[in-house]
Amino acid sequence: MTSGKISTGISGLDEITDGGLVKNSSNLVRGGPGTGKTILGFHFLSADSAGKSAFITFEESKENLLAFSSKLGFELRNVEFLDLSPSEHFFSEVESYDIFLSSDVERQPVTKQIIDFIEAVKPERVFIDSMTQFRYFSPNKYQFRKQVISFIRFLLQRGCTVVSTSEFSREEPDDDLQFLCDGVINLKTEDGERFIEITKFRQSGFRSGLHSMKITAQGIRVFPRLIPDTVSTGIVNEIIPFGIEGLDKMLYGGIRRGTINIISGPPGVGKSTLGMLFARETAMRKEKALIYTFEESADQMIFRAKSLGIPAVGLKESDLLQIEPIMALAYSPDEFSQLVRSSVEKEDTKVIVIDSLSSYRLVLKGREQSEALYALCKYMKSRGVTVILLYATSSLVSDIDPGRGVSFLCDNIIFLRYYEAAGEIHRAIGVLKKRTSDFEKSVRELVITKNGIEIGERLTNTRGILSGMPYVNGEVPDGKE
Numbered sequence: 001m002t003s004g005k006i007s008t009g010i011s012g013l014d015e016i017t018d019g020g021l022v023k024n025s026s027n028l029v030r031g032g033p034g035t036g037k038t039i040l041g042f043h044f045l046s047a048d049s050a051g052k053s054a055f056i057t058f059e060e061s062k063e064n065l066l067a068f069s070s071k072l073g074f075e076l077r078n079v080e081f082l083d084l085s086p087s088e089h090f091f092s093e094v095e096s097y098d099i100f101l102s103s104d105v106e107r108q109p110v111t112k113q114i115i116d117f118i119e120a121v122k123p124e125r126v127f128i129d130s131m132t133q134f135r136y137f138s139p140n141k142y143q144f145r146k147q148v149i150s151f152i153r154f155l156l157q158r159g160c161t162v163v164s165t166s167e168f169s170r171e172e173p174d175d176d177l178q179f180l181c182d183g184v185i186n187l188k189t190e191d192g193e194r195f196i197e198i199t200k201f202r203q204s205g206f207r208s209g210l211h212s213m214k215i216t217a218q219g220i221r222v223f224p225r226l227i228p229d230t231v232s233t234g235i236v237n238e239i240i241p242f243g244i245e246g247l248d249k250m251l252y253g254g255i256r257r258g259t260i261n262i263i264s265g266p267p268g269v270g271k272s273t274l275g276m277l278f279a280r281e282t283a284m285r286k287e288k289a290l291i292y293t294f295e296e297s298a299d300q301m302i303f304r305a306k307s308l309g310i311p312a313v314g315l316k317e318s319d320l321l322q323i324e325p326i327m328a329l330a331y332s333p334d335e336f337s338q339l340v341r342s343s344v345e346k347e348d349t350k351v352i353v354i355d356s357l358s359s360y361r362l363v364l365k366g367r368e369q370s371e372a373l374y375a376l377c378k379y380m381k382s383r384g385v386t387v388i389l390l391y392a393t394s395s396l397v398s399d400i401d402p403g404r405g406v407s408f409l410c411d412n413i414i415f416l417r418y419y420e421a422a423g424e425i426h427r428a429i430g431v432l433k434k435r436t437s438d439f440e441k442s443v444r445e446l447v448i449t450k451n452g453i454e455i456g457e458r459l460t461n462t463r464g465i466l467s468g469m470p471y472v473n474g475e476v477p478d479g480k481e
Contacts, residue, residue: 005204006125006161009043012222012338013185016198016207021183025202026152026162028131028177031187035194036215037165038065040187041127042074043219044163053079054123054160056114058133061085072219082117084110110137114151118158126155128164131177145176152180187213193332196222212334223334226341228378240386242274243281246455247414250431250440257350258384259435260377260409262357264391265416269427270448271390272296274414275353276305277453278388282351283320289351290322290343294359298323309451328362333372336363340376344383352380356390377409411435416446419465428465429455 005020014020021027021044029037038060045053055076057065062083069076118126131148138144155162164181168174178184184200188210195210212223241254248254255261263271272293279289293301301323305311326336343349354360357373364372380387389410407413413432418425429446431439443465445456459465 007047008040009045009047010040010220010222012211012213012224013040013043013196013220015224016196016211016222017183017201018205018207021161021163022201022203023161024156024159025182026156026164026180027183027185028164028166028174028181029185029187030166030168030174030178032189035187035189036213036220037187038068038129039072039215039220040185041129041163041165042069042072042076045079045125045127046074046076048125049075049078051078051124052121053125054082054118054121054127055079056082056084056117056126056128058084058128058130060129072217074219080117080121080123082113084113115154118155118160122158123160126160126162128162130167131164132167132172132174135172141176145180148177148180212332214335223332223338225334226337226375226379228375228382240285241281242278243284244274244277244453244455246444247274247429247453250429250442250444250455251412251434252437252439255386255412255434256436257386258381259411260381260387260389261412261414262389262391262407262410263414263416264393264432266393266418269416269418270446270453271392271416272301272304272355273308273310273448273453274416275355275388275390276301276310279321279351279353280305280310282386283318286320287350288320288322288347289353290324290349291353291355292324292326292340293355294326294328294362295356297325307450308448308453326363328359331363333364333376336360337372337376337379340380344380344385349385351386351388353388354390356392358392374409415466417465419462421462428459430466 004023005018006023007014007020008017029040031037041055045055053076055065060068062081065081066076134147134151135144138147152162164177166174166177178200181200182202184198186197186199188195188197194213194215196213197210198206198208207224207227209225211225214221214223238257239253239255240257241248242251263274265271275291279291282289291301296304324339331339340352343352360373377387410433412434415430415432417428417430419428420426427446427448428443430443431441442458442460443462444458447454447456
């Protein structure tokens with residue numbers, strides 16, 4: 001933990017706040033109903049098991065809060081509660097104040113309770129749910145502002161780090177509270193997705209923008225938005241082979257480590273098989289490879305590899321070759337990026353295969369593809385990870401480009417195609433692009449057998465494969481008569 005900081009209890013939030021909350025600061029958590037404000041408070045108060053913490057509640061009872069926190073697995077043994085919520089007897093025993101305003105009558109006993117509570121507990125962390133309740137103890141906005149300033153100073157002078165929640169609406173904005181606090185954390189829900197955003201953070205840097213978050217059975221998880229500029233870059237001058245003799249010849253030895261590679265082709269042409277073979281070759285070198293499959297289960301991929309004579313089972317069991325199925329609609333782009341980061345940084349993964357780029361677009365849920373994919377690929381490249389992106393073309397014969405915002409990312413493009421000759425369907429393979437070195441410009445036949453993939457001879461007698469209208473030399477292509 002960065003000096004002068006304390007943990008929020010949420011690792012992803014600690015990351016985007018550059019190490020946690022500033023000690024002895026006041027922070028405001030804003031959000032509508034059900035956005036996770038109280039849960040964030042549970043994380044904050046339970047993050048320090050040694051020090052004392054305080055929870056001041058104006059709405060939920062202590063009993064309800066303890067029951068809620070227990071369901072989420074929080075240990076609040078070191079947390080003292082000041083329950084200022086209305087009791088069940090309030091409605092029947094309510095008294096009206098005919099001469100004085102209710103705010104004048106209620107403010108003094110509530111203030112005294114808070115002062116006595118803080119002086120007795122001497123907490124290091126204080127969570128207030130919610131600060132906007134002070135409006136109802138104040139006769140006007142001026143008095144409310146003075147009271148909040150005084151209350152925050154009272155807590156900070158006693159060494160507390162304060163997190164308070166805010167309930168706001170168009171009719172009752174909370175701009176005044178945002179001005180008064182050192183940090184402002186916003187919890188949002190948009191189109192069914194949850195986000196967290198820091199808009200103010202005095203005395204510290206922070207990572208701006210919207211970051212994905214989820215509320216799970218264990219509380220809040222935050223997935224920081226990947227910014228490639230925050231990681232170091234480096235160039236690795238090492239050629240690694242595909243493990244297919246003919247393809248390695250076409251690539252003049254293989255591909256450079258730490259590059260972004262696209263294998264493009266129609267469904268069923270052999271893209272996943274090529275990706276599996278490259279991952280297997282990586283594992284054979286005692287390096288870890290990981291395949292993210294959006295379309296098949298791990299068992300299906302292993303079965304298919306076995307039927308093609310690719311012995312991947314033993315490598316998978318040794319943990320050098322991992323296959324991880326991904327349900328695209330269950331992930332946000334930030335969450336998937338976090339999954340990749342964890343594999344790279346904690347498990348030292350050297351090769352990542354994404355099968356396929358077309359299905360990965362479902363993770364984006366309509367967002368701009370180039371930004372998310374750019375950040376993810378640049379991050380992996382800077383870590384020396386070799387990336388294989390499998391792209392399923394929409395056309396069976398002629399489509400090569402994986403789309404705007406993708407081609408410029410990649411260092412190498414390998415294309416697979418179907419073509420018809422003598423009344424039979426064949427497969428072809430070629431290299432369209434290779435940065436940093438030369439490559440064979442010819443198109444060759446690709447054959448998938450029970451022993452894997454074989455690269456055949458140059459298709460010197462066939463032309464027009466890339467156009468989708470192949471023809472044998474000497475023949476007149478369709479439409480040219």
